[in-house]
């Protein structure tokens with residue numbers, strides 16, 4: 299597997315196993331790891347504070363619970379004191395409950411003459427910057443009092459917070475908020491990247507994520523099996539077909555997109571236009587006759603076939619490379635018959651939008667599967683496919699994407715903040731994208747792009763990985779161009795996707 303260790307995503311339990319192995323197999327003392335964690339946090343804190351406050355002095359409050367996460371916090375406070383920073387520990391957890399390394403760290407912190415104030419209801423959080431060392435990977439169930447009200451009060455200061463290992467209250471495994479969670483400006487995570495930092499609420503709460511491996515030897519990582527990774531686009535550089543000088547259009551595939559039922563022409567148009575800009579040799583659209591004029595006016599390069607009778611579709615698909623079905627497909631009899639023809643063609647299939655909704659109401663269609671499928675649901679569509687609510691999907695996006703892929707024997711992309719790609723038991727998380735993408739049409743552009751990549755010879759797994767990354771990365775580029783998240787248009791992504799594919803192709807050729 300080409301994924302490097304620094305890209306691996308872990309559950310809290312897996313990181314506990316890594317900690318255990320580092321301590322018991324490699325003989326690194328737990329307190330040494332805690333010291334390294336504290337030092338790494340302090341280094342980061344100083345870098346940020348230099349940016350934020352320049353040479354001005356600042357007041358730091360370190361909020362500590364009563365586990366090892368607090369231990370890291372005590373080290374940060376002691377180091378700050380040594381450097382003459384105005385620092386105070388707010389002990390939210392009962393120091394009487396501290397034990398082991400955390401107790402040692404507490405005693406060391408006391409020995410540095412750090413002021414340690416027990417939390418009281420009327421205590422004011424007055425610092426310029428906070429370190430959140432309340433709860434780490436040891437969090438179990440919804441955040442209890444008094445932690446919950448401290449977190450609420452901390453968030454209401456709107457001051458910068460550096461979270462130690464994970465924002466307190468965020469579930470390390472799923473990225474859901476367990477009742478209430480700290481909103482951090484930055485998070486520094488140790489030994490292994492926690493999955494929950496990168497998806498769902500994690501995207502909103504972590505701020506900039508930094509990773510410190512605490513110099514744990516590589517050997518330790520080999521003993522903990524894992525199936526989740528941050529998506530690394532460089533893995534796909536060699537997948538793009540080379541443009542030889544004597545190439546002809548037949549060498550780069552012929553993609554057919556089916557959709558655009560009555561009064562739903564926009565989605566299929568955007569999908570087809572995206573495909574056209576992603577390097578596929580030929581693009582055809584099969585749609586309702588009323589959509590033909592609009593589509594041809596916008597994209598004369600596309601062959602548009604008006605078709606009220608899906609019985610014609612099998613003939614139209616002969617010799618084609620791949621299919622996209624769903625954008626603007628609707629759920630009419632026409633829509634269903636189009637879907638049946640698509641499934642029956644045996645061509646690799648991207649199923650999106652109403653293609654997925656039709657599959658959800660008629661799961662027996664799966665029995666007719668003859669080719670590789672790539673499903674691209676947003677959480678609502680995923681919920682219909684799995685017969686649960688979209689909240690349940692979001693509560694564990696990793697488990698959901700895995701279930702989608704296995705239940706539908708397909709490659710699956712679960713869209714949304716921190717999109718997840720699952721193929722052959724492996725989950726990859728696209729750590730790109732932004733809230734400006736939460737507008738209509740973005741998914742249509744993705745489905746067209748994915749179809750174009752498959753038509754050019756990529757497997758559904760390769761297309762899903764590369765395409766999901768390209769799509770969200772291009773949206774990040776667009777945000778830089780327009781200066782924010784407001785008013786992004788899905789069609790504006792298309793030229794940026796093309797630019798990025800070309801840059802990748804150059805990179806794959808010349809390094």
Ligand SMILES: NC(=O)C1=CN([C@@H]2O[C@H](COP(=O)(O)OP(=O)(O)OC[C@H]3O[C@@H](n4cnc5c(N)ncnc54)[C@H](OP(=O)(O)O)[C@@H]3O)[C@@H](O)[C@H]2O)[C@@H](O)CC1
Nearest residue numbers: 331332364365366367433434435436437438440441442463
């Ligand atoms: N050597 C190592 O292992 C290293 C570990 N490292 C650090 O240790 C962290 C993990 O430490 P950990 O396992 O001690 O757990 P931690 O997150 O501090 O929380 C435990 C405390 O939380 C409490 N609590 C739990 N649930 C709660 C709830 N719902 N609501 C309220 N309270 C709740 C629980 O209370 P109890 O339930 O016991 O009353 C207990 O007091 C990890 O994130 C990293 O920062 C690094 O230093 C690197 C080396």
Ligand SMILES: Nc1ncnc2c1ncn2[C@@H]1O[C@H](COP(=O)(O)OP(=O)(O)O)[C@@H](O)[C@H]1O
Nearest residue numbers: 713714715731732733735736738739740741742
């Ligand atoms: N907050 C967000 N952060 C990152 N990506 C997002 C966010 N909201 C939406 N997206 C992305 O935008 C696209 C929206 O797709 P979809 O919901 O199918 O839109 P539509 O059906 O309108 O085309 C997906 O790729 C999704 O991952």
Ligand SMILES: [K+]
Nearest residue numbers: 430433464466
């Ligand atoms: K924390």
